[in-house]
Amino acid sequence: MTTADLAERFLRALETRDVEQIIPLWNDNGVMEFPYVPEGSPSRFEGVDAIRTTLASAFVQRTMMSFFDVTSYQAVDPNFAFVEFKGDMTLQSGAPYNNTYIAKVEARDGKLIHFKEFFNPLVDLAAGNPREAENQ
Template sequence: MTERNTVPGPREIVERMRRGMVGDTAAIEFAEDAVYETPFALPGSPRRFEGREAIQNHLAARSAEGMRAALDIRDAVATVYETTDPDVVAFEFELSGVSVPAGTPFRFTSSIGVLRVRDGRITHWRDFPNFLGGAEAAGALPQLAAMLGGQDTP
């Protein structure tokens, strides 16, 4: 009799991430030496985090920030794309819900990413968040523009 393999692969990790966006506490785990990258981070923000603790601290702070806190996410849809490497998937999330400040519905593709998983833990995540879409959904485009310096531009 063989034991069923219970170590989550990349698809299961993406599903856990998706459920976490709508309030499920399904845990995702990072390897101790994991790397999280956001190549298109906002100006002044770090683009790379190394190590489980640094990544977890960054993600916890980001989820408590303005735009994310201003969105009542009611549904998250994940589309997963297989690669030739069984430990790697590309994925995108589409979020929908209600903007807390405006009370209006929203739907937008919130991010795309590339995820590498080893032994059920994330070892590398390249995340490409849609800051513009999130700001628009949260009714925070003027704040984003001001932060980017667009306020003084003709």
């Protein structure tokens, strides 16, 4: 499985909102990073336990997640890929949350070790910053 395939598998697993289906895709020392989160929200989660906790919280805040228009780019280095995608979500409040993303993905031995996701932070702020609510 290529790193690009693994990234797409991760997105599909996120749609299930089942943390225990997602965690096996990660290396124990994996890092999930969101450099553009609005102020007041954590932007880096190191280790599978931190990833598990933040995803479980995100799934409470989002009652539906769907990713589409997914385009993957496998780098020449087999450990790296880039993924462009769009997401439709429904927040716990019932409000829609739609954003566009680019992720830099790194994997080793068939496991994710770094997923760095870039998105429009103004969409987070317009939605009431659901990431802030996750970490309260």
